[in-house]
Amino acid sequence: MASVELKNLGKRYGHAVAVDDVSLTIGHGQLVCLLGPSGCGKTTTLRLLAGFVEPSAGEILVGGKVLSSPQRTVPPEGRNMSMIFQSYALWPHMTVAENVAYGLRIRKMDKATVDAKLKAILSTARLEALAERYPGELSGGQQQRVSLARALVVEPETLLLDEPLSNLDANLREEMRFEIRRLHDRYRYTTVYVTHDQSEAMTTADLIAVMNLGRIEQLGTPKEIYDAPHSAFVARFIGGSNILSGKALDAGHVAIGGGTLATTGRPLVAGETVTVSIRQHEIEISTAAPSAANMLHGVVGRQVFLGASRDYTVALDDGTELRVTASPMQDIAPGREVWLRLPAERCRALMGGNDT
Amino acid sequence: MTAKAPRLFDVSRPVLIAVAALLAILIALPMGWLIVTSFSTKDGQATLGNFVTLFTDPSFLDPLLATLLLSVSVSVICCAVAAPMGWLVARTDMPLSRTVRTLVMASLVTPPFVGAVAWEMLAAPNSGLLNQLWRLITGAPDDEALFDIYTFEGLIFAIACYTFPYVFILVANALDRMPGELEDASSMLGARTWATARRITVPLALPTLLAGALVAFLQTLNQFGSPAILAIPAGFHTLTTKIWSLFQFPPKPELASAAALPLLVLTVALLRAQSLVLGRRGYAVLGGKYGAPRLIRLGPWRWPAVGLALFVLSLPLFLPYAALLNTAFSKVSSQLITPQTFTLHNVVFTFGELSSTLPALQNTFVLATATATVGGLLALLIAYIVARRAVVGHRVLAFLATAPLAIPGIVLGVGLFLAYTRPPLTLYGTLWILLIAFVTIELPAAYQQLGSAFHSVHPELEEAGRMLGATRLRTLKDITAPLLRSAAIATWCFVFVGVIRELSAAVILFTSETKVLSVLIFDLKESGDVGAIAVLSLTMVILTTVVIVIANRIGGSVRLTSRVAG
Numbered sequence: 001m002a003s004v005e006l007k008n009l010g011k012r013y014g015h016a017v018a019v020d021d022v023s024l025t026i027g028h029g030q031l032v033c034l035l036g037p038s039g040c041g042k043t044t045t046l047r048l049l050a051g052f053v054e055p056s057a058g059e060i061l062v063g064g065k066v067l068s069s070p071q072r073t074v075p076p077e078g079r080n081m082s083m084i085f086q087s088y089a090l091w092p093h094m095t096v097a098e099n100v101a102y103g104l105r106i107r108k109m110d111k112a113t114v115d116a117k118l119k120a121i122l123s124t125a126r127l128e129a130l131a132e133r134y135p136g137e138l139s140g141g142q143q144q145r146v147s148l149a150r151a152l153v154v155e156p157e158t159l160l161l162d163e164p165l166s167n168l169d170a171n172l173r174e175e176m177r178f179e180i181r182r183l184h185d186r187y188r189y190t191t192v193y194v195t196h197d198q199s200e201a202m203t204t205a206d207l208i209a210v211m212n213l214g215r216i217e218q219l220g221t222p223k224e225i226y227d228a229p230h231s232a233f234v235a236r237f238i239g240g241s242n243i244l245s246g247k248a249l250d251a252g253h254v255a256i257g258g259g260t261l262a263t264t265g266r267p268l269v270a271g272e273t274v275t276v277s278i279r280q281h282e283i284e285i286s287t288a289a290p291s292a293a294n295m296l297h298g299v300v301g302r303q304v305f306l307g308a309s310r311d312y313t314v315a316l317d318d319g320t321e322l323r324v325t326a327s328p329m330q331d332i333a334p335g336r337e338v339w340l341r342l343p344a345e346r347c348r349a350l351m352g353g354n355d356t
Numbered sequence: 357m358t359a360k361a362p363r364l365f366d367v368s369r370p371v372l373i374a375v376a377a378l379l380a381i382l383i384a385l386p387m388g389w390l391i392v393t394s395f396s397t398k399d400g401q402a403t404l405g406n407f408v409t410l411f412t413d414p415s416f417l418d419p420l421l422a423t424l425l426l427s428v429s430v431s432v433i434c435c436a437v438a439a440p441m442g443w444l445v446a447r448t449d450m451p452l453s454r455t456v457r458t459l460v461m462a463s464l465v466t467p468p469f470v471g472a473v474a475w476e477m478l479a480a481p482n483s484g485l486l487n488q489l490w491r492l493i494t495g496a497p498d499d500e501a502l503f504d505i506y507t508f509e510g511l512i513f514a515i516a517c518y519t520f521p522y523v524f525i526l527v528a529n530a531l532d533r534m535p536g537e538l539e540d541a542s543s544m545l546g547a548r549t550w551a552t553a554r555r556i557t558v559p560l561a562l563p564t565l566l567a568g569a570l571v572a573f574l575q576t577l578n579q580f581g582s583p584a585i586l587a588i589p590a591g592f593h594t595l596t597t598k599i600w601s602l603f604q605f606p607p608k609p610e611l612a613s614a615a616a617l618p619l620l621v622l623t624v625a626l627l628r629a630q631s632l633v634l635g636r637r638g639y640a641v642l643g644g645k646y647g648a649p650r651l652i653r654l655g656p657w658r659w660p661a662v663g664l665a666l667f668v669l670s671l672p673l674f675l676p677y678a679a680l681l682n683t684a685f686s687k688v689s690s691q692l693i694t695p696q697t698f699t700l701h702n703v704v705f706t707f708g709e710l711s712s713t714l715p716a717l718q719n720t721f722v723l724a725t726a727t728a729t730v731g732g733l734l735a736l737l738i739a740y741i742v743a744r745r746a747v748v749g750h751r752v753l754a755f756l757a758t759a760p761l762a763i764p765g766i767v768l769g770v771g772l773f774l775a776y777t778r779p780p781l782t783l784y785g786t787l788w789i790l791l792i793a794f795v796t797i798e799l800p801a802a803y804q805q806l807g808s809a810f811h812s813v814h815p816e817l818e819e820a821g822r823m824l825g826a827t828r829l830r831t832l833k834d835i836t837a838p839l840l841r842s843a844a845i846a847t848w849c850f851v852f853v854g855v856i857r858e859l860s861a862a863v864i865l866f867t868s869e870t871k872v873l874s875v876l877i878f879d880l881k882e883s884g885d886v887g888a889i890a891v892l893s894l895t896m897v898i899l900t901t902v903v904i905v906i907a908n909r910i911g912g913s914v915r916l917t918s919r920v921a922g
Contacts, residue, residue, distance in 0.1 A: 052540060054651060076543035077552075083544040089537035093559045102555075103545035154545060 001064065003028045004049070004158055004190055010057035011044055020046040020214035021058070029188040030182075033201040036211035039235065042194045045211070046160055049192060050083055053078040062158060081293070082189075083160040088143045088166065090135035096146050097122070097131040103154035115155055124183070125149040141172045148180070152187060162295040165200060177203045182316040198238050210234045218336075228265070231351045235277040242283070242322050243350075244276045254255035254349070258317030259296040262344035266351065275350045281325040285312060287332060294347065296340045298322070300332055314338060372749060375738060379756035379861055382796050387763070387772025393774050394523045394613035399900050416615060419593040421509070426583075426594060427576040429512045432519040434572040439565055441665055442527030447557070449651045450661045456669065457528070460521045463672035465900055467857040468518040469581025469878065470893040474676030475514045476585065477683050477886065479503035483690035485679055506590040508687050517672040519575045523568035531557075536649030549652060565634050570630040574623060578764035580684060580860035581874075585881060596766045596860065598640030599723075603864055609774060616767040624762045683890035685702075702887035710888055715869075716876040723787060724855040727794040735797070736804035736844060737769035743810035744818075758922035761800040768793060769864030785867045793861045798851045805850070809843035842910050 004026040011019040019041045026032045034042040047053045051058060051073055060068035067074045082103075090099055097118060104114045122128045125145045135143055143163065151159060158282035164180070165173045181204045184191055195201055201208050202222045208231075210217045210225060219231045232243050246256030248268035253260050256277055263276055290297075299313040301321065305328060312324040312332070324340065332338060384385040397403045410416045441460075445453045458522065478486050481501035490502040504510060538560065542552040560591050580596040587594055593601065595615060602612035656660055683689040687697045706713055742754045760768070772793050776783035813836055821831035859874040866875045873896055 050540075052543075075548075075549050076540070077546045079544075080546070081544060083541065085537045087535060087537050089535065089540075091538055091540035091556060091560075102547075104541070106546045106551060150545070151543075160544075242738075267800060290536060 004192070005061040006045075006049075006058065007059065008058035009045070009048060009055055011041075011053060012056050015059060017214050019048065019055075022211075022214075023058075024216060024219065026190055026192065029190055030206045031184050031191040031193060032203060032207045032209060033193045033195060033205035034209050034211055035195060035198060035201045035237070036217075037196055040211040041214035042196075042215075043162060046162055046194045047194060049158070050081060050160055051079050081158040081160055082154055082156035084147050084151050084162065084164045084353060086134075086163040087169075088147040090143055090146055090150075092135055095132050095134055099135065099146055100127075100150045100153055103150065107154065109160050121153040124152075124186075140168050141166070141176065144168060144172075144176060145179075148183065152183065152189075155187075156189060159184075159191040161191065161193045163195055164193075165195070165197070167347045173200070173265055179257050180204055185352065201263060210237060211339075212237075214262060228348060229277060229350065230273045232277065235348075240281070240325075241279050243276045244274065244278070244320060244322075246273045246274055248274050254347075257296050257298075257320045257322075261294050261296070261342055261347050263347045263349040265349040268349055276309055276347050277344050277350055278347050280311075281309075282324045282343060282346040283322065283324045284343075285314070285324050285326050285330065285332065285338055286341070287336060287338055290339055292341060294342045294344050296322075296342065298338055298340060300334050300336050300338055302334055303332065315341060369508050370736075372741065372753070373733070375741070376749070376756065378734075379738075379799075380793065382799075383756065383759055384765070385774045386768060386796075387620075389774035390613050390616060390767065390771040393610055394617050396610055398610060399830045409611065410614050410618075415593075416598065416611075419595050419598040420618065422587075422592055423577060423595045426508070426512060426515070430519055430576040431569040431572040432510065433516045434523045435565055435569050437516070437668060438520045438523035438568065438847050439527050439561075440669060442524050443557075443561075444661050444665060446528045446531035446573055448654050448661065449658065450654060450665070451658055452662050452665075452886065456665045458664075459669045459673060460524050461545055462901075463518060463669065464521040464525075465904060466672065466676070466897060467581070467859070467874070467893075467900075468515065468579060469585060469859055469874070470680075470897065471518045471672060471676055472582040472585040473516045473877070473881075473889055473893060475505050475510075475517075475680040476680045477689065477890075478675055479505040479510065485682065485690070485692065486675075488690070508587075508590065508592070511583060511586045511590070513671075514586055515576050515579060516572075517676075518582075520668075521672075522571045522575060523565070526564050526568040526571065527561060530561055532650075534560055534649065542651060553652075558676060560748070567630050567633045570626055570633070570895060574626050574630075577621065577622060577626075578766065578860070580766050580863065581878065584863075596764075597791045598714075599766055599770060600863060602744045603770075603773075607895065609770070612770050613774065616764075616770045618736060619764050620762070620767050623764055627762050663888070680890045683886050683895055688885045689890070702891050706888045706891040710885075712871055712876055713888075713892070716871045716873050719787060719790075719870060720856060720873040722855055723790055723794060724852045726791055727798060727855045728851040730791070730849045731795040731798045731802050731851050732806075735799060735806050736840075738803055739806035739810050743807060744815065753755070754803075755804040758800045760796045763796075765793075765797060765858065765860035766771070766854065766864060768796060769861035773864055775826060782866070785869065787870050789865050790862060790870060791870070793865055794855045794858060797858065797861060798854050801854065802847050805847045806843060809840050813839045845910045846907040849903045849910075853903050853907075856896060856900055856903075907909075 006022055006024045009019055012016070022041075022045060024032070034043050034045055044053060048055055048068060054073045055068050055070055059066050062079070066072075067079055069352075091102075094102070100113050100121060101118050104117055117269075119128075127142070127145055127146055127149060130138060130142060130146075130324075135146065139145065142286045144167075161180070164178050168176060177200055180193075184204070193204060205222055207219060208222055208225045209219045212233050218225060218234045220226060221230075225234065226238055229238060229241070235241040235243055238255055244256050246254040246261070248254050248270050250270050251267045252262055252264075254263055254274050254275060255269065261276065264275070268274055298317055300317040301313040301315050303313070304311045308328065310326045310328045310330060312326060314322045314324055316322060322340065325347060327342065383844070394406055395402055397405065429697045439763070441456070445456050450456075476484070478484050480499075481487060481504045484501070484503060484505065486503055487501040490496065491498065499846045505514065511676045534557070539552050539556055541558045543549075547555065578596065580600065583594040583597045584600065587597055595618070599612050599615050599619075602608045602615065623687065681692050684702050685698055685700070686693040687699045687701070693696065736754050742750045742757075763771075773784060774791055775781075776789050776792075781793070817835055817839070818831045822828065826834060856873065858872075859878060862872055862875050863878060866872065871879065873892060877889055877892050880892070
């Protein structure tokens with residue numbers, strides 16, 4: 001096992017830039033999620049790591065050794081990595097046992113070792129009973145576990161996962177998320193996990209790298225990404241946030257939605273256009289007149305009872321709409337005048353304009 | 357759904373019965389007479405004598421053995437050539453791979469007997485251009501030859517040239533569809549390129565290759581043109597040429613029928629085997645999204661690989677067409693053309709003086725148009741009934757429509773000859789018998805193409821139309837017909853082409869009044885008029901190519917590969 005380092009990694013196809021100046025250090029035994037919408041460059045980054053794609057710029061180091069650079073790329077088979085494919089890529093002409101033992105046979109281990117390792121991993125992945133089946137005879141979840149077992153049995157230095165759960169149905173996906181984290185905690189491989197599903201990233205990752213347009217937009221722990229998005233893109237992508245646009249009055253105040261908000265985050269320059277994010281459930285809604293700072297005035301447009309919460313859409317005086325998640329007990333009819341309190345420590349001024 | 361218009365049901369029932377009866381007559385009548393005749397003496401007495409003769413007389417046993425040996429050899433050679441080429445084209449970064457694919461398709465367009473004629477021009481022991489070139493270079497004496505196409509090996513070669521494209525297309529398509537991630541997964545686990553090829557790629561492609569071998573075997577088994585052109589001068593027969601020779605004066609239809617039966621049985625058995633091999637969908641892709649395959653880098657081998665592919669393609673394409681053009685436009689066919697020997701005489705002679713050219717062209721056009729129209733409509737009707745399960749019993753129609761696939765052209769020819777040389781329908785000597793033959797031969801391919809086109813139009817598209825108030829006929833007109841138009845036109849074109857190329861049934865059924873282009877070319881062999889043969893062969897290829905290009909423009913992805921009958 002070793003740390004993985006991406007240094008100013010870039011990949012372009014003709015004029016199209018797939019990966020743009022990505023730098024990232026993944027510590028020994030860490031699980032990093034590359035999170036982003038389709039086309040953000042996360043899969044290309046993973047394929048660069050795997051050695052299927054050669055970089056146009058920068059380099060990839062594993063344990064201090066350069067594996068990829070524009071001059072020379074070690075082929076996938078020489079990297080001692082394992083990969084779990086979106087499609088699982090199980091070989092239909094081999095049984096479960098043959099699929100799983102393949103990597104061991106390629107490494108020319110003797111039969112006794114192969115059998116022992118096979119037995120151990122099949123039991124860890126709860127596949128003993130299915131050893132002689134063909135992949136076509138397995139359910140989606142079972143195929144997924146075979147693909148995990150096949151990747152783990154060779155004890156790779158680095159484990160790569162490409163949207164491994166996207167072909168499973170919702171229940172199974174939730175279960176497999178914890179399964180992947182459990183196996184990671186047990187084996188502690190340096191792991192890179194690509195997904196577009198933020199809750200998947202939250203459950204499994206030590207660190208999340210949110211990617212957009214070929215770049216890493218923000219790198220942080222799941223909590224940092226959730227609590228303190230740097231940009232409108234990250235705030236939007238993680239979801240559950242209102243993104244407001246206003247004008248800075250001074251270093252810490254913004255005119256927004258017909259009122260004034262004190263903000264946290266970066267210091268502002270008076271007069272600039274500022275994007276501010278605040279989570280839906282961090283806003284307090286009430287029919288009472290203002291009693292504190294950071295209050296905005298609006299009218300309830302719509303409310304939906306969701307069981308555990310109540311979802312409001314509120315139109316501010318300038319027409320901006322805000323979503324507010326409130327207690328299910330708090331029932332305010334549409335058309336009523338309301339006051340929203342947006343706590344200053346929750347109003348984050350984001351980087352850049354409202355460009356995404 | 358319960359409120360189906362009862363009147364519609366009343367109409368569709370008789371339609372089903374009529375179509376089924378028509379198909380049954382098309383197939384059962386000739387095959388019935390074939391079987392009856394094979395068990396009869398000349399006078400109509402029941403006997404097993406024909407089969408005793410067939411399996412004891414060396415003049416029958418030898419062709420049978422020769423045919424089997426020929427078919428096995430061709431299959432093996434086709435696989436040995438097509439599999440590496442298919443792999444180069446589909447899985448490596450070999451340059452010009454698209455061009456190679458197109459050229460392979462082009463060699464498929466060449467009727468095999470035209471190829472055989474061209475190879476006579478190239479590799480006949482004395483006059484063959486390649487042999488002359490060899491003598492010129494080495495100074496060998498006039499009676500020595502490098503190649504002799506009039507041999508068993510020569511026949512294997514000439515047939516393999518035009519059979520390997522079938523295997524190539526199957527293999528290349530299978531490799532195209534094979535998910536690249538299956539190979540990527542092996543690389544990630546440490547397998548090098550060749551280990552991955554050996555353990556993953558080859559085992560996955562093996563069933564397809566086996567199916568390809570069966571296709572090549574069937575093609576060779578039932579081919580008439582090339583053996584007739586090359587084997588007879590070489591002094592041996594295959595089953596098809598033997599059957600044909602039994603129709604030469606004095607005709608022995610009983611023996612011909614008996615000889616046709618093993619061919620029929622073998623074909624049916626091999627088609628069963630093929631569907632078993634291809635039917636094992638366990639090898640199909642498992643769910644999920646797959647990426648395009650990664651191309652293997654050939655590095656310094658890139659250009660040798662192209663060289664090899666182009667060399668292989670020179671055998672069915674470049675050399676034969678050079679020979680045909682040389683013969684067509686040269687005063688002396690056995691010499692390489694020079695500006696002094698260039699002539700249009702052959703063209704003028706073929707179209708101006710040769711009295712049988714224009715009637716043959718006319719017959720070919722009439723038959724091709726009629727077959728494409730009648731066969732296409734029949735196939736459309738059957739495809740609709742089957743795809744929409746419009747009537748109970750539609751499965752019978754699907755079976756009947758594909759059954760002719762198992763009847764070799766020459767066997768059908770014999771059967772039709774027996775069925776329509778006697779009352780009540782004495783059609784022998786008319787174009788009708790050829791029309792029946794061609795419709796029967798082309799029906800399976802037409803039905804399969806239109807059937808898959810119907811399947812691609814989801815019934816919900818029609819149901820959506822009907823929910824909005826359109827009647828069944830109205831939805832057919834407004835929704836189904838426009839969606840199927842291109843497939844229908846493409847099918848029409850491919851049937852048209854199939855008829856132009858057809859030789860093996862026509863050669864049994866033609867009379868001097870009903871010669872078609874393919875038969876004319878074959879007939880001219882007797883008189884040895886190679887100039888006219890070259891001109892007519894080129895005419896046929898040009899016609900075929902034009903129609904196929906039109907069909908491809910319109911029909912898009914309609915495959916030529918579904919045609920198995922030779």
